[in-house]
Amino acid sequence: MSERTVRVTVWGENVHEREEPAVRAIYPDGMHAAIAAGLTELLGDEVQVRTATLEQHEHGLPQDVLDNTDVLTWWGHTAHDRVSDEVVARVHQAVLGGMGLLVLHSAHYSKIFKSLLGTPCDLRWRNDGGRELVWTVDPAHPITAGVPNPIVIDAQEMYGEPFAIPRPDELIFISSFAGGEVFRGGCTWVRGAGRIFYFSPGDQEYPVYHHPDVKRVLANGVQWALPRLRQAPAGSPESPVGWWE
Amino acid sequence: MSERTVRVTVWGENVHEREEPAVRAIYPDGMHAAIAAGLTELLGDEVQVRTATLEQHEHGLPQDVLDNTDVLTWWGHTAHDRVSDEVVARVHQAVLGGMGLLVLHSAHYSKIFKSLLGTPCDLRWRNDGGRELVWTVDPAHPITAGVPNPIVIDAQEMYGEPFAIPRPDELIFISSFAGGEVFRGGCTWVRGAGRIFYFSPGDQEYPVYHHPDVKRVLANGVQWALPRLRQAPAGSPESPVGWWE
Amino acid sequence: MSERTVRVTVWGENVHEREEPAVRAIYPDGMHAAIAAGLTELLGDEVQVRTATLEQHEHGLPQDVLDNTDVLTWWGHTAHDRVSDEVVARVHQAVLGGMGLLVLHSAHYSKIFKSLLGTPCDLRWRNDGGRELVWTVDPAHPITAGVPNPIVIDAQEMYGEPFAIPRPDELIFISSFAGGEVFRGGCTWVRGAGRIFYFSPGDQEYPVYHHPDVKRVLANGVQWALPRLRQAPAGSPESPVGWWE
């Protein structure tokens, strides 16, 4: 694979952290900062991590940032509708062109995830801080390397089936919750040349992104989603007989 | 399965047929009429077929038509951008709610197909009237029942790989062309409760929808895409512990 | 689909029922009899159900029985190694030729399931009679028709991940257990022309096959697994140019 540094952009909505003291207590510099720190901690010189947030110009995602991003991570929750359609279309094109995308927790309802998958991404939920167990069902998948089975998250929001997604290309993790619900919380899809990994743990009210196993999953996810190629849109070229010769 | 009559709506762009004498010579009443006639010929009392076209009010697809359609077939080519976003969104919701969808030939570039799949659906093409062979690679699939392997279509437009689609849930047919190209021309996906079948043969300049094997594939496709359930959007309900009791 | 009667053969190991009074108390005529009764109760004239058991000549599965079976259901546990390799090979060929197969509970370790899948089918287990919840993750799949989400089974053996199976073609149900484990308990695969459905609930110590929702799943499974075609082995025919003309 690539021997150069992986350029990661961690995107955060950064609303709860600014408006709610309880969230700020867990993530004083924002959830994006914690996610970025975890990647740097585990991947070191292999990655170069920057952050971008909603309130920045173009949400911190102008074209040149995407052009220089190998893997984008996306966390949003309360302000999905404040993300501009233009930026969503730009991110969509970047993914098709090969940029990896990690979609985190409540970003199941983000515009970018829904437009890439074509489905509403509905689910059941309950925020009672019960225990979540994250079970590996594909032990040979590289995203599970170094991760215990199960991952134990003492307190989390419940996300339950049915989860209105297309059939995943790969199902890696299934979560169970204290109330008995299950959730396909670790799934991958390929769209164009881009690899997409959805990972469900991570409500803002719990210190999930400080959890060592969650940090490991995200680091593995970044390595897995690394572009195999970057390509411009192909369009539909007219092709005379033997065009390849 | 359902024992009642299957309600099919055949949607046609109906532009080439009106503007080009060569096309009208093949399809004097429009391509949609030929497709509808083929379904009625093969399925008889099992189906009740109506047609709808671009130039009609709301393209012939107001909400009550979709509410009373089990399976919609879609052929478009030259006027994809004249289909209103509002109708596309309505059809998208209907598919998620369980309506079956057959996407035909150049409708690979229709708004509805691209929005359901999330990819550009690019491909290579050449309109030289060469022979297309349609090979069955999943002989036990019900869509292949009664279809020879290969189907021989004497003259057709070439569609070639790479075809920019998500990995199909099922790959049923692969076409080859006189120039040596191949194409994944028979694919299925599920989105929400809706079943989608893409079938590639069918350029307007050739009498493909009069071909008995193509008629058979479409009839099988309608039966396969029949809704198993119709459901309203679930949304994401908050769910207290033991909500199902 | 077929309008004729579906011929089902319910195969049972029939050892626990004869040797253990507690099991016989639940299934006085054997588990196979209960499974057969459930199918007849729900499908009525649509099916013609017979049973076959280990202790019969050729385990009750001579060639002519398989030739006249549309769907075979298989429950075994303590005597997998007493099933003759010759009968397993015969069933394997029948599945490839189009016969449907429902593999039930502890038959995850049956010779026929392992030979069709190529994997060891290992899992974790605990027989403490805890509650099993069976969650639908594919609500539009016909096997889920008329089934509540979740199915509640008050007492069952726990089966847990990792489950050493190939990636399912379709994942329909995921179970959770009182101890927090999860299990991909409703999966399908196609092998040759045959459809295979694995459904995990059904330990012999609990009245699972008397549960109305479980009976419904098995009835739906039989209808789903109905052969689309029956075919002899193709072999690898030498094929001159244009052999299909």
Next chain:
Amino acid sequence: MSERTVRVTVWGENVHEREEPAVRAIYPDGMHAAIAAGLTELLGDEVQVRTATLEQHEHGLPQDVLDNTDVLTWWGHTAHDRVSDEVVARVHQAVLGGMGLLVLHSAHYSKIFKSLLGTPCDLRWRNDGGRELVWTVDPAHPITAGVPNPIVIDAQEMYGEPFAIPRPDELIFISSFAGGEVFRGGCTWVRGAGRIFYFSPGDQEYPVYHHPDVKRVLANGVQWALPRLRQAPAGSPESPVGWWE
């Protein structure tokens, strides 16, 4: 990924080469030697390649060789039935435990491939030396890196659909032939912890394994199939509540 040297064992039947002067003229040291040379040429110090052949003791595949093999490649044709069942079972266990496996051309009928997939792997064929075009349908897959689309192989045996395999986890290449046939000639599956790649070009009568693009595909395949973990069989452990704590 692993930073250590990848240990590859290239297995060859080595019968045609010894018995047929025309084959020996193309592959004077055996097909296995040519395949091994191609891997070494392209991967250099990244790999350590050895060969093993049918006529050796235990076919050159005693347990300690498999224990020290990361990826095994397998070519056989005329002597599948002379491969001992004991060695096949040993290779099967090694794959489940994580060893990668590349299955080449006529090894579609090898015991090891059929036992891993559970299907007969039948196909159509014609040895007339026509042109094969190998089309990439998954351009972002790492096995396609550096490979032209299509690969042009001037003379090869035809392999045609239907190919009696389970649905591939990934479909990477589709071949077309001068007679118009198509073939899913580049497919992957995972079984246990092991990755399997089938690649169809490579009849013994043509210099296919000297073709630079074919060498590239095999080198990419070796890198892709590299074990993510090696694991002993898990068995089915009884697991008390909270066993993971």
